[in-house]
Amino acid sequence: MNNRRRALALGLLVLVLAVVVVPLVNMPVVLKSARAQQGSGQVYSNFTVSWSGNLTVYLYGVSPSSKVLLWWGIEPYPQGPWYTTSGKPGNMETPMTYNSTLKAFVATIGPFENGTYVAYVFNVNGTIWINYNNHAFWNWNVIINPPMDIIGYTKAWVLPNGSIVITTIGRPPDQMILWWGLTSGPQTGLPWYTTAGTSGANQTVMTYNPLWGNYTAVIGPFEPGQWVQWVYHDVYTGWWIHNSNVSSSANFAIQDVYTPVHAVAMHTSQLVYEVGQQVVMNVTVQNEGPVMNYTIALQVGTEAVSNRTVELPSGYSNLTFTFPANFPMGIYNVFLLVGLKGLWQNSTVGQLYIVNTTGRKPLSVVIVWNMHQPLYLEPNGTWGQPWVQMHTGQDLYWNGSLVGAYELQAMLLNEFPNVNVSIDFTPVLLYQWEAFLHQGSPTFMGSGVLVSHDQQATEETLALYKKLVQEGRLQVLTVPFYHPLEALVYDNGWQSDLLAQLLMGENMTYTVFGVRANGVWTPEMGFNMGLPWLYADAGINVTVLDYQAFIQMAPALTVVSGNTSLGPYGIYVVQNSLGQRMYVLFRDTALSNMFSFIFFSQSPQLTQQMLLQYLVKVYMEHPGAVVVVALDGENPIIFNPMPLSAKDLYAIYQALSEAEGEGWLVTQTVNQAIETHQVAAVLTNLPEESWATNLNNWNNGYPAKVYIWDNVSLAREYLVAYSAMLGMPISPVVPLSFAHAPNASVSAFEAMTGEPAYVTVNGVTEANPLYMYYTMWNWLYVSEGSDWTWQAGPPNNGPQWFWVQPVIYDQAIVSYVRQAFSKVTPFSVVTNGQGKVLINFYNNLTSAQAPLPVHLYLVISNGTANVSEYVTLGEQVSAVTANITVAPGSAVTVYLYAPVTQPELGAAVTPVSNNGLLIGEYTLTAQKGVVTTTAPPSPSTASTFTTLTVTTPSTTVTTTETSTTAIWVVVGIVIVAVIIAVLIGVSRR
Structure with missing residues (x-):
């Protein structure tokens, strides 16, 4: 059947080129690539501190039209953990105002007590972070009016070349001058000399270091054994700062001791030793x-x-x-x-x-990988993008073989039999793997796929993962089928879609791996408190979220029982207002970010060292704790230099495997960790957040993102109306098969309904409307995926292909449903002139092979009065009577409504009335006669059919004849769009 459809689609390509290219060229400008405005010139910051303890921060170089937030917190020390002014872990947010005179954004916070460390970074337009020195984890640090017993706190050391580094705490941002001289010893009172040999002092301006909140100067180099003394001078206050640890007038001193010998590196036989x-x-x-x-x-x-x-x-x-x-x-x-x-x-x-492992429980390390690719299949089964195949079989060479990130992960896990992990294979990725294997001759719009090699790589990859599952070393998590941003979809009122996708995802996981997943990866960790009941309905009892976003930065978080003293290193339970509970493992944000941004772009030895030393610190403070690392599984490999990134992954597993043999660490799956640890606390009122601490990456108001969401809303509105018209439930669990991807399973549909998936109407083969009901719901689920809005516009500015893809599916739904609406038409009105009319309908949506009743809500108007009826129309011709007075020869307007309600639609582009969604409006002339059913007119009968008009917010579509090829026109749109995308050289994020 696929071959027949592909042939039909290709046969229409010439027509599509003529019909579709112009509309594509004239699509709204929101589909054009754009980048966030960063302002002109260098982006930098400075600050001032008042004597009353207020901190004023300035940000330069950012566009005046931007929305800038100052993210700040109180620290116990520079680069330490952040706390709010109330003492809770987390941060504060203060909007910054643009000052046109200064040409800077400005915000004042405080007042703070003297000696308070304040750290800050900037957030621009909800998605762009500005950190100190463009380092992902560095922030600006300021100590507010340090008291006199802190000012002058000094560290000094000698560099291998004989220079001296001197750091001190001053009153930022005052200018600090280092007054220093060469002397013969450490005693205060000895004469000072300049480097020129004359009596007196040298002066060096010290540099304020925002990273650590101190002042620094480097002087020298000097001869070995030379003594140097110094004091500090605050230019703003006039203070002279001495070594108060000795006396109020004592100088600081250091002897410049160095030899020609200096250490270069240190290596130990182990990274961690037992006592x-x-x-x-x-x-x-x-x-x-x-x-x-x-x-x-x-x-x-x-x-x-x-x-x-x-x-x-x-x-x-x-x-x-x-x-x-x-x-x-x-x-x-x-x-x-x-x-x-x-x-x-x-x-x-x-x-x-x-x-020391004596009497101490080992640290539990839980690694959770999210393996995901969005749907690259077009409605006709053609592959629009090759990334599923490329990242399975063609990313890099490993041990002389060409492999992809997914295959490499399986291969390396297989090498370390004592390492356990959890992996979310998104159902859409599994679906594409299996579809690729089930296609005899897969078709690609672009080049680069080595079909035979990549199919073999896919088979070997799946076989390795299945082996790991059978061995109990790999726990498989599931996810809503197409990886939607659940919090946003939930807020749109489309909860039933999420439940359907969850159930479909579980089915796919079971089909491929033979296991029923009890754990879910919440896409992008986009969570809100509405999700636990959906997870409960789907049989899910555990997920993974970000600790910083959901605990540290959760002002309304409520601890029902227990406590959060373990921080991210405990097992938690989240309870909703219904009392439903689920486990949540909170990932260690800092360590997960090191995996994401550091570990896969440096030497494997350094990665091992940083990883184990981080973990052993946790073990020393929290023996028996649970450390969760959670992130995308393929991205660290493919977005860092290869094969270095692959060597780093090997090094990570090697280090964990060896540490596990030493007794202080054990790797566990999510379920293993839950089974072996007690619950630390029961929590509720978690915020609506994501790993990015907000949802702006997917819904920041950028026109392209809005355009995508509007198209999803419109398509869903039409599809809900279509479902109601057929008397079918909304948000069905769609039966899928790998042979018919990405459409509903033909065999499953026919077995389930007893009807053929394809029928012949007037000599033309077309899809059964009920089969299209299932297929279009699958298309809608595709368009709800999070990847499309992630790529559209700032901050990620992805390829245009990702912007167009969901809209193609949505417009395919709208196009087909409009055609379906037009197939149900009233063709005559008969009145007896005594308060009763009969309206004859032609139901061309059905056929003898696929008899479908149609459910509608009718409103009939004679111009001065209305009457409404809920009706069910049979196949072909139906007649409806209504009690309303109509004079022969007068106009009668018939309004057709799909019987839907606003709660069923959720967020919708077109508002609905109490009658439902208007799908057609017809005006006919009443004929005098007996109120009985009238036979349908033959094609040669002279009959007047009023044009059907369906109005949307942006378009009025008029049609008088059903096109059986409408859906394939949309397939043509797909083909053209993908050709354009390939030509401009798109790439997956």
Whole structure:
């Protein structure tokens, strides 16, 4: 059947080119690619602090038309956790106002107590974040009017070249001057000399460092053994700041001790040691001087573990130290001391991590990957984009074989048998994998797919994942079928669509893996408190959300029982107003972001080090805790340099596998973590958020996003009306088959209804209207996917193909339903002139092969009075009588309504009346006669048919004849749109 439809579609392509290209060219400008305005010039910030404790922040270089929020929090120390003014974890948001004189956005916050650390970043237009130095995790830090016992707090150290770094706390943003001199010792009162050898002081302007909220200066280099003394001068206040730890007039001092030898790197045989284990440490040093004997000491914390004399040649040398880790559990700084002629140079070479597992439960690490691709299939079964195949079989070479990100993930998991993970395979991805395998000769609009290779890769990928499931090492999560942004769809009143997609998703997961998923990946973590009852109805009892968005930044969060002292490291239960409960695992936001943005673009060794050292810190503070890492599964591989990103993934699994063997860590699936841990707290009143801390990426008011949502709303309105007209429920669970993707399953439909999916009407083969009911609901679910609005406009500015794709499906629905509406028409009105009329209808929507009653609400008007009737029309000809007085020869207007209500429609473009949705308006001339059913006119009968007019907010469509090829015109639109997209070189996000 697919071949017949494809042939019909291709046969119409020439017609489509003529009919469709012009409308596409003239589509609204919202479909043109656009980027968010960033303003002209450099984007930067500064600030002022008043004596009363108010902080005023300025942001320059951003377009004046932007909406800018100052996101800020109170910290215990720079780059620390954020708290609100009420002391709760989280942040504050203050709108900034554009000052045309300063050409900057301005906001004032406070007052704050003296010594308060305040951190801030900026949010522009809801989607663009401006962090310090463009670093994803850095913020500006300011200490507000530090008290005098803090001002002058100093750290100083000697660099390998003999320069000295000096940092101090001052009163930002005052200008601080470092007054310093060369002296003969540390005692205050010794004479100072300039670098030129004259008596006096040198002056160096210190730089304020917003990252740490302190002032910094670098002076030198100096000769080994040289003493330097200094004080600070605050230019604004006139203060002279001395070393108050000694006396009110004492100077700061440091001896410039350094040797030509300095440490370059440190490596240990393990990243984490247990108490008592033998430590093997290699330190690489560089000697920039001649061959000479040096005294080398290694110090762990405050304890020296080695002291020996070593002859070091010029250049690089490796020093090996072996000693037992006889230290209490903790993190220890490791120092290398190099002695020469009585002077010792002390430098930090790294840290030593030591754990004690005695009597302590291991840390549970739960990794949750979201594997997702939106639907790239067109309504006629053609592949519009190749990314499912490419990311399964063609991303990179690994061990000499061409593989994709999905296959690589399965291969690496198979190599580490003690590593357990959870993966959400979105049903739309599984659907496309299986559809690709079930197509004998798949058709692609573009190039690049190696069909035989990619089909084999897909088969091997699925086989590996199924093996992992059978071994119990992989828990499969599900998701609403086409990955909709659930919170937005829910708010639109389309909850029944979500439930249908959840059930369809569970069915697909079961079909492929043979398991019933009890866990769900909430797409984009776009959650609200309406979802738990939907999840409960679908048999779902656990999901994963972001800790920062849903706990730290949740002002109305209510703890029903227990407490949140474990932070993200506990198992939680969320309860709705109905008392329904579900488990929620909150991901460690910081660690998940490291996976997303850091770990897959650096050396595998560094990734292993950063990962294990992060986890061991959690273990030391929270033994037995649950650490959840949750993110997209393929993106870290494909959006970072390959094969480096693949090596990083291997390194991650290797590090976790080895750590699991050491006893302080265990990897678990979501269900395993729930089964082995107690609930920390029961929560309610979670906010409506996403991982991005809002929903603006998908609904920020940008015209292209609005256009997509409006098309979804209009298509759904038409489809709900069509369903009501057929007497079918809204939001059905659509039976799907891989052979007929992306349309409803022909075999399942015919088995379910006993009717053929395709019928012949007047010698033309067309889809059964009931079959189209199921197929169009599937199309609507496709258009509700989150990828389309994510890609449309700022901040992601994706390829135009993603903007057009959902609209094609929506317009296909609208086009078909309009044609269906036009097939139900009144063709005559007979009046007896005594208060009764008979209206004859022709129901061309049905046929003998597919008899369908049609349900309508009629309003009949004689110009001065109305009468309404709920009617059911049979196939072909039906007659309806009504009690209304109509004179022969006078006009009668018949209004046809689909019997729908506003709650059924939810967010709708066209408002509905108490009668339902208006689908047709006809004016006919009443004929005198007996009120009985009239036979239908033959094609040669001279009859007057009033034109059917269906009005939408932007278009009036008039039709007098049903086109059986309407849906294939839309297929042609798909083909043309995709050709255009391929030519402009689109790529998946």
